[in-house]
Amino acid sequence: MLFKDLVQSWLKYYEKCVKPSTVRVRKHESGHLINYFETIKAKNITKKMYQDALISLKDRLSDNTIEGVHTSGRMIFGYALEFDILKTNPTQYATVSRTQKTVEDIENTKEIPKYLEKEQLSLFLGAAKEKGLSGDYAMFLTLAYSGMRAGELCALKWNDIDFNEQNLSITKTYYNPTNNNLKYELLTPKTNTSIRKIELASIMLDELKKAQSSQNEIMVLYRKTYHDKGFVFVNNENYPVYPMYIKMIENSNETYIKAGQSCY
Known part of the structure; x- marks a missing residue:
C-alpha cells in the first residue's frame, strides 16, 4: 500500500469518530507528510526517513504546526499497526525539536495584546x-x-x-x-x-x-x-x-x- 492510500484509508476510519472540523485539520496536517511519501510504499518508510521529513518541515512551518503533523503521523501509523497493515511504526522515537529563541529574538519581539483593557x-x-x-x-x-x-x-x-x-x-x-x-x-x-x-x-x-x-x-x-x-x-x-x-x-x-x- 502506498503511503497516500494509507492516509486515505485512515481518514475514512477517523472521520467516523470525530467532528468535520477535526477531520479538516488532520487532512491538512497529513498532507504535509503526503508531500514527502506520496509514491512510497508505507512499509518502506523507515524511522530515519520519517524523522528527516519532520526536520525538513522546520524550514517552512512553525513548531506548533509540525507538532500537529507529527500527531497525525503517529495516528496514521498507529492505525496501520492496529489493523495489521504494517508490522513496524516509523514514528516511534521520532521527535520534534522546538526552535530555541535567542536573547535578541526575545528583545525584538513585539508583544501583541490578546485582550482589550x-x-x-x-x-x-x-x-x-x-x-x-x-x-x-x-x-x-x-x-x-x-x-x-x-x-x-x-x-x-x-x-x-x-x-x-x-x-x-x-x-x-x-x-x-x-x-x-x-x-x-x-x-x-x-x-x-x-x-x-x-x-x-x-x-x-x-x-x-x-x-x-x-x-x-x-x-x-x-x-x-x-x-x-x-x-x-x-x-x-x-x-x-x-x-x-x-x-x-x-x-x-x-x-x-x-x-x-x-x-x-
Missing part, C-alpha cells in the same frame, strides 16, 4: 453602538460579558436564552470553513466542559431583548422569505453570522483605538 473595551463597544451595523452592539456586548467563543455565539439560538432565569446555555458551535451562508453546520462544543450555562448581566438582557424585538419586526415584514431558524445574531440575509465576520472587526480594533475613530 477596560477603557479600550468601553471605546470599542461605544463605536459598535453608535457606528456599527444593526445588531453589532448586542453581539460584541454578549461576547465581552459572557466570554463565549465566536463559534458558540454564531450558533446561539433564542431558545438557548432564558430571560426569566437570566442565563443562556452553550450547547453547540458553528462550523463553516467556506464562509458560505448556505453551508453552515452546527456541531457539539469543543469539549464536554464547554457545555455550560452563563449568567446574563442586566445590560446584556436589555440589549438581547431589543435585538429579539427588532428581529421579530423584520420577520413579520419578510415572513415568506425569512430564514427563520431561531438564530440570535444574523446577517442581512437572515443567516447566522460567521466567525470570520467577527474576526474582521476584531482585527480593526487596534487601528480604531489608536486613531480614536470608528473601526467600521
